[in-house]
Amino acid sequence: MEIQDLSREQLQERLAALTEKYNEYKSMGLKLDMSRGKPGADQLEITNDMLDPTFLGDFKTSNGFDVRNYGILDGIPECKKLFSEILDVAPENLIVFGNASLTIMYDYIAQCMIFGAGAEPWAAQKGIKFLCPVPGYDRHFSILEHFGIEMINIPTNENGPDMDKIDELIKDEKVKGIICVPMYSNPTGTTYSDETVRRFASLKPAAKDFRVIWDNAYCIHHINNNHDKLLNIFEACKETGNEDYFIEVTSTSKVTFPGAGISVLAASDANIRAVKSRMTIQTIGYDKINQLRHVNYLKDKAGVEAHMDKHAAILKPKFDAVLDAFEKNLAGKGIASWTNPNGGYFISLDVYEGCAIRTVALCKEAGVTLTGAGATYPYGKDPEDKNIRIAPTFPSRDELCKAVEILCLCVEISAIEKILG
């Protein structure tokens, strides 16, 4: 029965009952954190063996290079080969970086700001804009805001962003790009449909220095056996010749160790050349010991997949705990909807319109930290104040069950409060 169908008295009664329950939780002095897409302690144990020096062998790469010394700017050959299998991109179109794909994205945009992307520096072209599929990843938006790039929201559905809207907006040559997570999106878990990827590959932007930051962070992060599939953007571009528009990144942050993994950029020949020419100035190369350690441990694509299955075995019960609680406490009430992703790190929860900030605040008071309301939108402003990103990975399953119970209470309380006015 939908909440809206209840009478004012029924609503007030229900609010009183829920508030009593809420106050019980509040008095427990809990401290639960569902705010960050951070692996849990048990996930960290999976990769410990990689730190055994046997995985470094005689420190030599397949081309005879000693990883303990200077040299090799763009990644050791076996590491490129591994990512080549994972991303289905030729090794020569890959560069292996340091410990974070976030830094690759930051640096790439910084490069465009200072030196441009084949045209005038972005910084010199006043009033430039980026399109941001929403809800999206707060750290993407932070980078764009940091550089003073205006952000425009693009709504998304189960197939990805609204491509008609994108086609329309890129007629403005001030629109320089799009930043997105095409597979198991943060936070909705959406994987762009083949049709959406093909439309990306066929974009006709007015700006000749247009770039899509294709953050494929979760390309191998399935949480059940029903794997999504993402069409390879560079394959799709073979028909359109648009490969220079796309900068793809991924990393092993949530494969091996967050903060001590390796990251990679995939791009067209021309873009690889441009990035390498900056890198010769910016760095003496990245940590090749860590690259060799990763490759010898993970071996190949099959090895990576087997490793990811171990993560999935830990993650699935956590996602299920959240989804079961939502189903039990929120389904059919007309006050919330949520995603049920096949991979990634998040569940996207839409609460009753105008209630996200209040829900997060109520949770906070009861000791449950959620990602801030609005974080999934540019400038932290959710125009409907309804989206909350749920990160089920870091707490233990017991903590999670308690936290989500409280969350459901707060969702309903804030909805009733809203309806009562």
Add this chain to the structure above:
Amino acid sequence: MEIQDLSREQLQERLAALTEKYNEYKSMGLKLDMSRGKPGADQLEITNDMLDPTFLGDFKTSNGFDVRNYGILDGIPECKKLFSEILDVAPENLIVFGNASLTIMYDYIAQCMIFGAGAEPWAAQKGIKFLCPVPGYDRHFSILEHFGIEMINIPTNENGPDMDKIDELIKDEKVKGIICVPMYSNPTGTTYSDETVRRFASLKPAAKDFRVIWDNAYCIHHINNNHDKLLNIFEACKETGNEDYFIEVTSTSKVTFPGAGISVLAASDANIRAVKSRMTIQTIGYDKINQLRHVNYLKDKAGVEAHMDKHAAILKPKFDAVLDAFEKNLAGKGIASWTNPNGGYFISLDVYEGCAIRTVALCKEAGVTLTGAGATYPYGKDPEDKNIRIAPTFPSRDELCKAVEILCLCVEISAIEKILG
């Protein structure tokens, strides 16, 4: 007897004899490399034990943080403590970065270009300049050239750069900074005198957004027992209040593993705040597993010094081999002078004026690769064409002896050719 005192006939005879010897070497098909400041294979072995996972213990930092997960932006506490001892700078004035101090410098200058250093972005202030003590480090010059910053040569002597000239030039508010290696300078091995450091601390630049990149790469890289001492720039600034002008960097690239070490920035409170505020956008933090591995292995300043003694034991015979050959083959001839450093990675050789390019080319033909002539000057232009950076560390001692023998021949041949005209 000086070459210049020989008659034309004597010179021609000598040239013929030297050329004969040179041609013998040339026919050997040698392949010797003295071009890079790269540790030798034996130096890499010193640190292998650090890769043992026992140095990671239970993965916890001194404040109870798991280094295998996300978190801690500016370095784990014990790592800051270690660098605090080494640089004599408070932990809160340090940030631990990734594997290369070169990247810290690049990123810092990029930050000044895009966002400024407390004033208008450098990129928006057309025609900005940096002062470059010469001979200096080619990669410093490459960064400045990359960003389109005009470079002005500052001559140096055994006390450091010509401070009178610097005082004069910084009256121009377009002069935004200086980049230098204050201890065991690349390539001369000079350590700035206390007086020089105090004059740096007392600089009165017209530009309020003035910055000195104080690349203290070799602060612990002694090669004999006669250690140079560098006055602490931040101590010196305590009397002048100029601490905001200085950005100090160093790294363990030549302490542990080149490319797999850790780097650090030391700066004033205000500059640390500015850099951290960029870092919150740019990165999820650096490799903390590698930080913990380093600290647990090196332990403290005394541990680092003991470790550096092992490097010195390998390096001293190599430096001696070069210096002995110079003494034997070039001394008293009036065609070359060279430095005899107490630390660092280089010997700076000044050949007969106008002969550096020719010397390097002759060496190349005989299979000996040197750092390119001119590399020690901005834009690769040595105005007197006489400085050559000698990097004795990478070849084995036998290779080195052969290479330096050939180098001495080429120095003399090119000088005689020049005199003969």
